[in-house]
Amino acid sequence: MPDSFSQLFGVVQDRRQADPDTSYVAKLNHAGLDKILEKIGEEATEVIIAAKNADPAGDQSALVAELADLWFHTLVLLAHNGLSPEDVFAELERRAGTSGIDEKKARPINASE
Secondary structure (H helix, E strand, C coil), rough: CCCCHHHHHHHHHHHCCCCCCHHHHHHHHHHHHHHHHHHHHHHHHHHHHEEEECCCCCCCCCHHHCCCCCHHHHHHHHCCCCCHHHHHHHHHHHCCCHHHHHHHHHHHCCCCC
């Protein structure tokens, strides 16, 4: 994991218990899971819009900014649930070398898409 990503996750973890009046992360955690999920949904939508509007040969700063927001909020979700980016990286490593089509076929029927 890049050092900056690891450092950001450390900050997210540290700020979970901070004063919600002075920390955005604490405010999200204080508001609860539904608020965190709402923010992830908003950010995912903004990523889609930015990607649709991005010029692959030109300025893509809006897309990068929206992806950063989405990644940040997913880190908040991971910390809220007692998980870490390493848990996600381990799952990606487990899937390495497996076709995405084969991996999806191997999932239990009730697993989400």
